[in-house]
Amino acid sequence: MEGFNSPWQLSLASLATIFVELSIIYWIVYVTYNICFHPLANIPGPFIWRATRLAYVRSFLAGTIVTDVRKLHETYGDVVRVAPDEVSFARGDVWVDAFGRNPLPRNATFFKTPPGQPDNLVMTSDISANARMRHLISPAFTERSLTRQEPTIHSYADLLIDGLSKRIRFAGPATNEAVINTVDWFNWFAFDLVGELAFGESFESLRDTRHHPWVMVIFGSIKVMAFAAMTRYYYGVESFLQCLIPPGIRRMQREHYAIAHDKITRRMAANDDKDDFVRPLLRGNPNFEKMSLPEVESTMAIMIIAGSETTATALCGITHCLVQNPDQLRRLEAEIRGHFGKEDEVTIRAVQNLPFLNAVILEGLRMCHPVAGGLLRRVPKAGATICGYYLPGHTHVLISTAAMSLSETKFHRASEFIPDRFFSDDTRPAEFDGDQRNSQKPFGVGPRSCIGKSFALAELRIALARLIWRFDISKPPGKQVNWNRLRTLVVVEKKDINITIREVRRETEK
Numbered sequence: 001m002e003g004f005n006s007p008w009q010l011s012l013a014s015l016a017t018i019f020v021e022l023s024i025i026y027w028i029v030y031v032t033y034n035i036c037f038h039p040l041a042n043i044p045g046p047f048i049w050r051a052t053r054l055a056y057v058r059s060f061l062a063g064t065i066v067t068d069v070r071k072l073h074e075t076y077g078d079v080v081r082v083a084p085d086e087v088s089f090a091r092g093d094v095w096v097d098a099f100g101r102n103p104l105p106r107n108a109t110f111f112k113t114p115p116g117q118p119d120n121l122v123m124t125s126d127i128s129a130n131a132r133m134r135h136l137i138s139p140a141f142t143e144r145s146l147t148r149q150e151p152t153i154h155s156y157a158d159l160l161i162d163g164l165s166k167r168i169r170f171a172g173p174a175t176n177e178a179v180i181n182t183v184d185w186f187n188w189f190a191f192d193l194v195g196e197l198a199f200g201e202s203f204e205s206l207r208d209t210r211h212h213p214w215v216m217v218i219f220g221s222i223k224v225m226a227f228a229a230m231t232r233y234y235y236g237v238e239s240f241l242q243c244l245i246p247p248g249i250r251r252m253q254r255e256h257y258a259i260a261h262d263k264i265t266r267r268m269a270a271n272d273d274k275d276d277f278v279r280p281l282l283r284g285n286p287n288f289e290k291m292s293l294p295e296v297e298s299t300m301a302i303m304i305i306a307g308s309e310t311t312a313t314a315l316c317g318i319t320h321c322l323v324q325n326p327d328q329l330r331r332l333e334a335e336i337r338g339h340f341g342k343e344d345e346v347t348i349r350a351v352q353n354l355p356f357l358n359a360v361i362l363e364g365l366r367m368c369h370p371v372a373g374g375l376l377r378r379v380p381k382a383g384a385t386i387c388g389y390y391l392p393g394h395t396h397v398l399i400s401t402a403a404m405s406l407s408e409t410k411f412h413r414a415s416e417f418i419p420d421r422f423f424s425d426d427t428r429p430a431e432f433d434g435d436q437r438n439s440q441k442p443f444g445v446g447p448r449s450c451i452g453k454s455f456a457l458a459e460l461r462i463a464l465a466r467l468i469w470r471f472d473i474s475k476p477p478g479k480q481v482n483w484n485r486l487r488t489l490v491v492v493e494k495k496d497i498n499i500t501i502r503e504v505r506r507e508t509e510k
């Protein structure tokens, strides 16, 4: 009959109306609570970020979180509320309050191995599990082990330098120069080296001058980590949102662990007594009682990311800063070429006390830090006071390293690459005396700080010293990358970062 509505149609329509109305009421109450009544309501921040987590998630997935949070700190100060339940700190005393006597645990919303995958040293937010694994692996990162690993570092530095020489012979024998993409070359170097030490086999990327397919899988799996972390902010809908991650990407993550398993199996079968990162996990761990085999495999798989991507990014960033600042580059050349008569005099011991090289590395890490997204922690149930602010249990804490490093209030002429600011007190120009160098902890501090710090510094010093000893490097023609505009999705997304290299002609060779 005309105008007739069945009771079923009516109830569906009213249900939909009720649902929409309830949703609106829910969001009004939720936003009002977050803005006016939440325990963090006294902490400044933009309305849209304090009201819901959507602004944070949007910025994170767009890869602009580092620049966005830095801008928020410029506007709102050193302590900013970046989500209803998250506070970002850009103050030196955060290192004492969040990492000192009662260190905050890693943020388990972010650091979580995928379902069905074993825990590992890096991803675990369980303090005792981390201590157990860290204690076992630490003999691989002592000064003594580093000395034994030195020949391996040099063998890959040889491959890097020889590869670059060949590139020049191939690309420009007449001009004696070539333009290289540092992103490729430093990734090949860092991944081959850590691949050898974590699994007993190189990725052979420097030999083949191409990325190993697994390295591509690793970069894919980092993206999965990022997307999966964002879904965890929405309790209850996490599993649904995880279904939206494309199957290809999820397959990549499974492949990542499967390949690690095969590599560790081969390393064990070789029964080699190499001084690598796996050795203490096999020798000091009979029957895998202290750390299970899956934990060992998972730790080595993540070590590839923690130990390679970071140093590769640092090398790209430092060389990028050097070619943009030819005056500083000339000073580095003078130090290295004045100090070493021959390339094989470049050793870990010899490079560790070169003042300008070390200042260049610290300044490069200040301007182009590989862990740009900052450090992520979560307040335990009992709550904690950080930089004078009481934070209730479960508050997310972001230690925004980029906001600290690039702040004009902490570093004089912060946007300029000036290694001298890291000179010792007696040689540092007075204009940098007020710099807050203590806010710089590029390798973190406390029980979760970088276990590979000495190894990383040795690798950076050797690679840079040998590169500068052998080649004149310079800015290539054309548009240059603006490092601060690079997207960051857990890792800094480096596109092509090119430099020109030209082999140095020495008197003896003429």
Ligand code: HEM
Pocket (backbone or CB within 6 Å): 106, 121, 122, 123, 130, 134, 194, 303, 306, 307, 308, 310, 311, 314, 370, 371, 375, 376, 441, 442, 443, 444, 445, 447, 448, 449, 450, 451, 452, 453, 455, 456
């Ligand atoms: C320039 C290079 C590097 C930088 C800037 C760097 C920085 C960092 C930072 C800041 C952390 C602490 C993160 C936190 O507290 O949440 C960390 C942790 C870690 N790093 Fe590095 N890292 C570098 C190179 C390396 C290398 C070469 C290795 C190993 C070969 C390595 C292995 C690790 C591991 C295993 C952890 C986790 C430690 C734990 O959770 O107990 N890193 N790194």
